Amino acid sequence: MPASSRRATLATVAASAGVSVATVSKVLNGRSDVAPATRSLVESLLREHDYIAPSPRRGEPVATDTVEVQFDNDFNAYSTEIIQGVVTAGAELGAGVVVSVRKKIDHPAAWARDLVAAGRRALIAVTCERLNARQLNALSRVQLPLVVIDPLNLPYAELTSIGSTNFAGGLAATQHLLSLGHRRIAYIGGPASATCNQARLHGYRAAMEAEGAPPLPGYTRFGRFRYQDGLEHGAAVLDLPEPPTAIFAGCDEVALGVMEAARGRGLRIPQDLSIVGFDDTQIARMASPPLTTVRQPLREMGGVALRTALRLAAGEKIDSHHVELATELIVRASTADVACAKHS
The missing domain is CATH 1.10.260.40 (lambda repressor-like DNA-binding domains)
Known part of the structure; x- marks a missing residue:
C-alpha cells in the first residue's frame, strides 16, 4: 500500500x-x-493527516466517558426520576451511564480501585445514607471525582452535592396547609439525621411557629423515605388522642403510606385529612386523589450532577460545591380547607 x-x-x-x-x-x-x-x-x-479514529472490533467497547450512578437502596419512583435525568444528559453529552445498587461496601479501597479499573471517570452517589469518610478517602486516593445527589449526610462540607431548596419546600408545604385553616399539622419524614430531612423539618417548624401553632407532642416522626414508614407512622399519629387534620410527608412514597393508614381508619381524603408530599414523582399524579406535593426537580438534578461529574473528571474548577435547584408547591386534590370536614 x-x-x-x-x-x-x-x-x-x-x-x-x-x-x-x-x-x-x-x-x-x-x-x-x-x-x-x-x-x-x-x-x-x-x-x-485526515485522521479517522479506527472502528471498534466486534464485541469491543467504544471508548467514552463513563459515569457510574450508585444507590444504596432498591429503586423506587424517586430513583427512576433521577436515573432519567442522568441518562438523558449522558445521551446529550455522549457520556456512558452505568447504574448500580451498593447496599454495603466492606472494603472501600478495593471498591474504589474496581470503579477505576472498570473505566469509570466519575461517581454519582444518590442519597448515600452510608457514605462515610473511609469511602471518600478511598475515592480521593484513586482520584475519582464524586458528586452526591440529595445527600442524607455530608461527612465533609466541601463535598460536591446537588440538592434542592428543601427548607423552602417544607415552608411552602406547611404554609399551604395553614392557609387552609389547619393548625394540627404533623410531619412524617425520613432519617432524623438526614440533611434533606432536617431542612424540610426546619421549614415545617418555621411555618408552624410563625403562625403561633407549634407542633403538638407526637406530631413529628422519622423513619425512612418509604411507603411502609408512611403506613406505620401515619397510623401512629392518627391514633393519637388529638389526631392531626393534616400531615406533611417527607416524600411522595411516605404520603401514599399515610393515605392508606387514613383509609384503614375510615378517614376520607381530603375531607377528613389533608396530605402533602414531597418530590412530585409519577406516583403523586397517579394517587387517588392526586397528591398535593412539593416538586423537587429530580430530573434536572440528575442532569446537573452528570455535567458536574464530567467537569470534575476533566479537571475543571466548579463555581460551588453545593447547588440547590428551586422547589415548587403543586396543589392537587389531597388538600382542602379544614372546614370541609365540619360541613361534609
Missing part, C-alpha cells in the same frame, strides 16, 4: 506535533488539561 494511502495513527500525529500519544488522545476526547497552543497544533495536524 502506498504511504500516502495509509491511515494515519495517533502515533503519526503525535510524532508530527512533537507530543505524546496520550496528549493527542486527550485532544480527541475533549479533555481540558491540554495547553491551548498544543491543542491548536494537534487539531491542525489531525485535519492535515
Whole structure:
C-alpha cells in the first residue's frame, strides 16, 4: 500500500506535533488539561493527516466517558426520576451511564480501585445514607471525582452535592396547609439525621411557629423515605388522642403510606385529612386523589450532577460545591380547607 494511502495513527500525529500519544488522545476526547497552543497544533495536524479514529472490533467497547450512578437502596419512583435525568444528559453529552445498587461496601479501597479499573471517570452517589469518610478517602486516593445527589449526610462540607431548596419546600408545604385553616399539622419524614430531612423539618417548624401553632407532642416522626414508614407512622399519629387534620410527608412514597393508614381508619381524603408530599414523582399524579406535593426537580438534578461529574473528571474548577435547584408547591386534590370536614 502506498504511504500516502495509509491511515494515519495517533502515533503519526503525535510524532508530527512533537507530543505524546496520550496528549493527542486527550485532544480527541475533549479533555481540558491540554495547553491551548498544543491543542491548536494537534487539531491542525489531525485535519492535515485526515485522521479517522479506527472502528471498534466486534464485541469491543467504544471508548467514552463513563459515569457510574450508585444507590444504596432498591429503586423506587424517586430513583427512576433521577436515573432519567442522568441518562438523558449522558445521551446529550455522549457520556456512558452505568447504574448500580451498593447496599454495603466492606472494603472501600478495593471498591474504589474496581470503579477505576472498570473505566469509570466519575461517581454519582444518590442519597448515600452510608457514605462515610473511609469511602471518600478511598475515592480521593484513586482520584475519582464524586458528586452526591440529595445527600442524607455530608461527612465533609466541601463535598460536591446537588440538592434542592428543601427548607423552602417544607415552608411552602406547611404554609399551604395553614392557609387552609389547619393548625394540627404533623410531619412524617425520613432519617432524623438526614440533611434533606432536617431542612424540610426546619421549614415545617418555621411555618408552624410563625403562625403561633407549634407542633403538638407526637406530631413529628422519622423513619425512612418509604411507603411502609408512611403506613406505620401515619397510623401512629392518627391514633393519637388529638389526631392531626393534616400531615406533611417527607416524600411522595411516605404520603401514599399515610393515605392508606387514613383509609384503614375510615378517614376520607381530603375531607377528613389533608396530605402533602414531597418530590412530585409519577406516583403523586397517579394517587387517588392526586397528591398535593412539593416538586423537587429530580430530573434536572440528575442532569446537573452528570455535567458536574464530567467537569470534575476533566479537571475543571466548579463555581460551588453545593447547588440547590428551586422547589415548587403543586396543589392537587389531597388538600382542602379544614372546614370541609365540619360541613361534609
